[in-house]
Amino acid sequence: TSFLRKLRLYVIVGSAHTAGRPVVSVAQEAIRGGAQIIQLREKELPAKAFFETARALREVTAKAGVPLIINDRADIAAAVGADGVHLGQEDLPIAAARRILGEQAIIGVSTHSVAEALRAEKEGADYIGFGPVFPTRTKPEYAAQGLEALQKVLSQVRLPVVAIGGITPANLPAVIKTGVKRIAVVSAVASAPDVAASAALLLKMLEGSY
Amino acid sequence: TSFLRKLRLYVIVGSAHTAGRPVVSVAQEAIRGGAQIIQLREKELPAKAFFETARALREVTAKAGVPLIINDRADIAAAVGADGVHLGQEDLPIAAARRILGEQAIIGVSTHSVAEALRAEKEGADYIGFGPVFPTRTKPEYAAQGLEALQKVLSQVRLPVVAIGGITPANLPAVIKTGVKRIAVVSAVASAPDVAASAALLLKMLEGSY
Numbered sequence A, B: 001t002s003f004l005r006k007l008r009l010y011v012i013v014g015s016a017h018t019a020g021r022p023v024v025s026v027a028q029e030a031i032r033g034g035a036q037i038i039q040l041r042e043k044e045l046p047a048k049a050f051f052e053t054a055r056a057l058r059e060v061t062a063k064a065g066v067p068l069i070i071n072d073r074a075d076i077a078a079a080v081g082a083d084g085v086h087l088g089q090e091d092l093p094i095a096a097a098r099r100i101l102g103e104q105a106i107i108g109v110s111t112h113s114v115a116e117a118l119r120a121e122k123e124g125a126d127y128i129g130f131g132p133v134f135p136t137r138t139k140p141e142y143a144a145q146g147l148e149a150l151q152k153v154l155s156q157v158r159l160p161v162v163a164i165g166g167i168t169p170a171n172l173p174a175v176i177k178t179g180v181k182r183i184a185v186v187s188a189v190a191s192a193p194d195v196a197a198s199a200a201l202l203l204k205m206l207e208g209s210y
């Protein structure tokens, strides 16, 4: 999936982090601003509502030519024809998700240490998320890993690494200095007053053109 | 699925209702007592732990020649090669689960009214659960439907109907009088001091041999 090589800005949306706006509108605005991949993460919704949001997002992302990744639920990913699934350490094993979604599917894995990152690579992930780089309310159960740990992961993992966790325009320059090329954000885009402008700023910074 | 025509005793297991025993042991004992189908229902477990329990149950049920149904998660059902999935009203649509699991899969649906039962039939369910017949702690969010409602469903639905909700040896004779041939139980078997004996008693009563 050569798409992942070019990836810079990964935006995660979910009904808990839209500042009251519909998830689909937030995703549309994020794409308008430059989000290159959209992940739908719903931790509290029943499957039916999660599926319905995923189906609506599938239409919007397909029109825009932007890949759609579903968090955790490979069945919902399969049901809506998403491009892949993102798995946490407590989610399905990669091989199980791969069996359901097929060889072409993009499978990403959340990792929180070098060991987890190397294991995900070995088990066949297409990319890894690494973090939280900074403290974040979205994943309060994990301690912030910091920039040194990110650098260590980058030096040991061949897969595309997506830095995640508390990244904002204010700390992004320090993140970029580690050599990482890709970031994922939830709040910094999806909860921002101007979603498109926030995505656009982050993308410009990642592309070195700001 | 002619198997469903002969079904009498459907046992649901899950880590929240084992009286502290391992889920797999409880299922084994239930099968030894006569459970003819096992459903794994895990509402709180992360997907990985749910998957691991499902995989262990798949071994045990396959050895016994007893079908295994997974609650809600079609991806976990597919990943472990379960026989089917059981869907609540807030779970994936039947068609979406069918697409993932294939035509041969057994798909059951929880219903709580004649209207829901008829809709599930129309949408392609293989069987319906109907209840709760009596008040139950397992599904506190639904009001008990009672025996008259069960009778009404039986008269209007052609699919196999499985009565569920608060059924015990004490009230089973009244349940059987409605004409229903199949019951599903959680606590009455999985939380019983003697799981196998409890299953055996219910099965005997359902077969009219007690």
Ligand code: NI
Binding pocket: A087, A088, A089, A110
């Ligand atoms: Ni997670």
